[in-house]
Amino acid sequence: MPGLQDVRAAAKRIQPYVMRTPLISSAQAADISGAASILMKLEMLQPTGSFKVRGAANRIFSLTEEEKKRGVITFSTGNHGRAVSYMAGKAGVRAVVCLSKRVPEYRAAAIRALGAETEIWGDSQDAAEERYFKLMEEHGYVPVVPFDDPYVIAGQGTIALEIFEQAPGTDVLLVPLSGGGLLAGMAIAARNINPNIRVIGISIENSPVMLKSLEAGHPVELEESDTLADSLLGGIGKHNRYTLPLVRDFVDDHVLVTEDDLKQAVYFAFVNHGLIIEGASAAALGAVLAGKADVAGKQVAMPVTGHNIGRTAVPE
Ligand SMILES: *Cc1c(COP(=O)(O)O)cnc(C)c1O
Numbered sequence: 102m103p104g105l106q107d108v109r110a111a112a113k114r115i116q117p118y119v120m121r122t123p124l125i126s127s128a129q130a131a132d133i134s135g136a137a138s139i140l141m142k143l144e145m146l147q148p149t150g151s152f153k154v155r156g157a158a159n160r161i162f163s164l165t166e167e168e169k170k171r172g173v174i175t176f177s178t179g180n181h182g183r184a185v186s187y188m189a190g191k192a193g194v195r196a197v198v199c200l201s202k203r204v205p206e207y208r209a210a211a212i213r214a215l216g217a218e219t220e221i222w223g224d225s226q227d228a229a230e231e232r233y234f235k236l237m238e239e240h241g242y243v244p245v246v247p248f249d250d251p252y253v254i255a256g257q258g259t260i261a262l263e264i265f266e267q268a269p270g271t272d273v274l275l276v277p278l279s280g281g282g283l284l285a286g287m288a289i290a291a292r293n294i295n296p297n298i299r300v301i302g303i304s305i306e307n308s309p310v311m312l313k314s315l316e317a318g319h320p321v322e323l324e325e326s327d328t329l330a331d332s333l334l335g336g337i338g339k340h341n342r343y344t345l346p347l348v349r350d351f352v353d354d355h356v357l358v359t360e361d362d363l364k365q366a367v368y369f370a371f372v373n374h375g376l377i378i379e380g381a382s383a384a385a386l387g388a389v390l391a392g393k394a395d396v397a398g399k400q401v402a403m404p405v406t407g408h409n410i411g412r413t414a415v416p417e
Contacts, residue, residue: 102343103251105293108258108286115158115256118191122146124267124402127386129373134389136396140268141386142260142404145378149215151332151407152260153184153247156282159256160245161188169194174242176226176233178204179332180407181247182212190216197242199233201225248282249338254347258286264402265294273396275385275403278302278355279333281311281344283406288351301354301394303384305330305363310337312355314345329363329380332407356394362387370405379410 122143130139144152161173172195175185182198189196196217200209202224209219222232237244246253260283264271274291276284281302288300304312307328313321320341325334337345366383369390370376385403388394394401 102347103255103258103286103289105290107251107255108262108290111155111159111252111255112259112262114162115155115259118158118162118188119154120147121263124264125374127374130369130386130389134392134396136389136399136401138400139389139396140264140271140400140402141374142264142402143376144260144404144406145376145382145408149180149183149187150409151180151184152257152283152404153180153407154188155259156248156250156253156256156286157181157184157188157245158191160250160252161185161192161194163252164192164194164243168243171241171243172196173245174199174233174237175245175247176200176229177247178208178212180409182217183215183409185245186212186215186217197236199229199236201229248280249341249343250282251343254282254286254289254343256286257283258290260404261287261290261294265291268400268402270400271298271402273299273301273394273399273401275301275303275388275394275401277330277333277381277384277404277406278304278311278348279335279381280337281348283404284352285344285347287404289347292351299353300351301356302348302352303356303358303388303394305333305384306357306359308334309357310335311345311348312357314341315349320345329360329367330384332379332381332409333384356388358384358387358391358393362391362393365390367410376405377408377410378405379407382406382408
């Protein structure tokens with residue numbers, strides 16, 4: 102299991118490739134919620150538009166020389182796919198991203214533009230995933246998975262280290278939760294630095310896969326429903342090894358947000374702060390604005406995780 106020393110090592114390793122993002126204060130959100138302050142860490146400003154570059158950089162820049170020669174493979178069309186493509190390019194490592202034929206060509210082109218090769222295969226995400234396994238076996242590519250990997254978890258955890266440096270008095274962390282790499286990494290760092298901090302995971306009502314898995318005591322699969330927070334969709338993996346136990350052991354509390362909470366928060370960030378944020382990014386702010394997280398009198402910090410919203414409207 103990754104620990105604080107791994108998060109510290111990650112911070113050193115990825116420093117040349119990621120941004121130390123600003124932490125801005127929202128007086129408006131503090132007023133509405135009764136918190137002493139609401140601090141937003143603008144991870145959406147990272148190269149490729151999300152924090153996912155942190156985990157991808159930590160994994161890719163930890164590869165052995167032999168693994169670098171083999172190249173890496175993944176199958177995400179979203180923020181992780183972009184981050185892997187970009188960081189593999191920086192490392193001079195060959196990267197393959199498997200996509201189904203249903204993925205619009207401009208998305209595939211965006212991944213290629215960052216340096217990866219795309220393998221277009223089959224009519225579904227499942228078919229693309231099968232192709233990913235096949236190519237991995239055939240060519241010996243190294244998998245770079247989106248969350249259930251100690252290096253990826255430690256990389257995402259570096260956000261919490263920066264928050265403690267930028268705002269040492271922070272006593273609550275609110276973190277969007279899907280596969281749990283972000284929450285697990287931040288919680289490991291936060292707990293070890295300040296045992297009294299409260300760490301709260303924010304899941305979406307339409308797809309609370311980690312919550313249902315915690316309740317069941319093992320990974321469960323849920324039907325996917327449409328959500329504004331599309332970056333939070335997807336399961337936690339049938340063979341989850343890291344994020345489920347880490348979230349179980351290190352996270353204090355969980356909150357569910359609705360589609361309306363997400364919309365309100367996306368709108369709030371635009372109107373009050375001039376920020377364009379994607380739905381997944383709005384989960385923590387949405388919980389605060391809806392009065393769902395207990396933050397009265399507290400100094401609260403949250404990562405604003407990504408800005409890749411509405412790209413389906415961009416012409417090819
Ligand atoms: C991946 C992602 C998340 C959730 O991270 P997990 O490690 O899967 O829990 C949140 N917001 C954005 C924008 C993401 O891309």
